[in-house]
């Protein structure tokens with residue numbers, strides 16, 4: 001080697017180490033210290049140096065992930081040790097029985113358990129020889145799998161060479177109880193040969209982005225990410241895997257390097273550069289296992305991968321091994337699967353929501369149904385084509401599927417259950433928010449509202465509706481409103497009150513406690529005063545002051561909705577423009593539907609005390625005893641006519657009603673020159689029946 005070459009070789013080694021370090025940070029520690037662009041720039045420099053000095057290229061260089069030729073077929077590979085499957089359980093009782101069986105039949109009592117997230121991916125074994133990846137094999141039959149090394153190499157999450165643990169890593173492992181035997185082997189991974197097993201999976205965001213691309217290019221898209229992961233690993237051309245952003249989580253280090261527990265295997269895998277799921281948990285208590293399981297059920301929609309349950313392992317490897325295998329499954333592990341994710345229910349209605357881009361999407365309003373432990377009220381119908389494809393009608397019994405998505409899907413109609421009363425679904429002609437005529441652009445299926453500010457208006461309207469002047473819902477801020485709109489979970493005011501705890505829990509930044517709190521807060525504000533309601537629904541030109549005046553004038557929402565322009569103009573503060581605006585607002589069918597919906601779902605708009613009639617703005621003070629009316633009755637009679645009753649006399653008092661044995665208030669009235677009324681005069685004023693006095 002020339003001096004020049006030596007310098008290049010040095011640089012190349014440094015670049016490779018740096019790139020490997022950032023891969024480790026990103027894929028194993030879930031951290032990023034430099035931008036993708038900076039990392040690409042390092043890779044680019046490495047590639048150029050290698051192109052100039054091809055003799056320095058090694059198979060383990062990060063530039064060589066997709067370097068192999070396209071395969072002509074798949075080689076069968078016999079597994080060193082069988083790749084087992086895991087026994088399924090569905091109920092807590094199943095898990096309890098498993099533990100009982102271990103205790104009674106195998107004398108494994110109160111064992112330490114290691115719980116991990118069960119990935120819904122494709123199991124792949126990775127063999128490393130002297131620190132380098134030499135073979136990747138699918139599970140296959142469990143005895144014999146297929147060589148998919150070319151595709152595994154293309155997955156960035158899988159290291160081509162094992163990471164050398166630092167001194168700090170080793171001392172941390174030592175403190176965690178990893179044996180000296182294992183530590184000795186980890187001191188030099190370039191001599192370490194191990195087999196790791198884990199799952200290749202596709203993250204949700206990558207899956208969704210890929211489907212967007214697929215559909216843009218006129219293809220169907222994929223139904224589920226598990227099939228994509230499996231299909232990708234069965235490709236002969238590794239470029240496909242390289243393009244699909246697959247990931248890997250190791251679940252076992254099957255080579256015996258002296259690790260005493262399953263947990264230690266996870267720790268070691270992580271230090272040598274294999275990503276492991278960080279959510280795993282060690283415990284001895286069934287209640288803890290159940291809590292872990294419950295938490296995952298609630299959390300899994302928010303995770304960036306699909307999971308179908310929890311794997312419970314006997315943590316101690318010697319015990320695990322001694323328990324042996326029953327059929328194809330180890331006795332020392334159990335997969336506690338999530339409950340079925342499908343249910344049938346009735347389609348009550350279809351509402352149309354407008355998205356940020358103006359796309360108008362049908363949302364199925366369902367008879368509430370529990371799917372996998374959560375209550376589902378809404379499901380996506382995508383677009384009008386999907387409605388036609390399903391042939392779904394309002395009133396139909398439908399199958400709802402809840403995959404990883406927040407909003408479940410209608411997958412099938414059970415046509416045999418029709419009664420004949422089902423109604424066809426017609427897409428709206430005008431935008432449910434702004435009234436603009438909807439269009440479908442050439443070559444697209446989606447119905448669009450082309451009005452530029454439509455979504456922004458809806459957003460503003462909802463933020464205003466829940467604000468202090470309106471429903472006054474604490475904790476429903478702009479960020480949450482944005483998320484709810486984007487998920488299609490709300491599309492008008494009444495839909496806010498139909499949100500479920502589960503739907504809230506699935507939002508970013510929400511957990512069990514905060515979801516419950518916000519849900520309670522929303523439900524608490526279902527009862528609302530008329531002025532607040534009139535403010536909240538966003539009638540153009542009507543602020544909280546005008547809303548109060550109108551509430552006082554009409555007393556109830558229904559009376560107000562019946563009022564014509566002239567009647568409205570009688571109200572203080574209400575001129576022609578406002579009156580016209582109110583009349584037109586309540587004429588809109590979607591406004592009326594929204595209000596009806598709000599009431600149907602338990603919303604209550606309280607009547608308001610009217611301030612009209614003869615005694616409007618008049619203040620009364622009562623003193624002494626009336627012969628024919630109690631004080632409470634007198635007060636109610638005054639208020640019914642729009643007057644009010646005060647406890648003390650002032651210059652602002654209009655009338656003092658003087659009964660028998662009056663107090664000092666009667667004298668006060670005389671002193672302040674306030675009109676006094678005896679019982680007969682008072683009754684005449686309020687129009688009470690005088691015949692028996």
Ligand SMILES: [Zn+2]
Nearest residue numbers: 431434449454
């Ligand atoms: Zn619109």
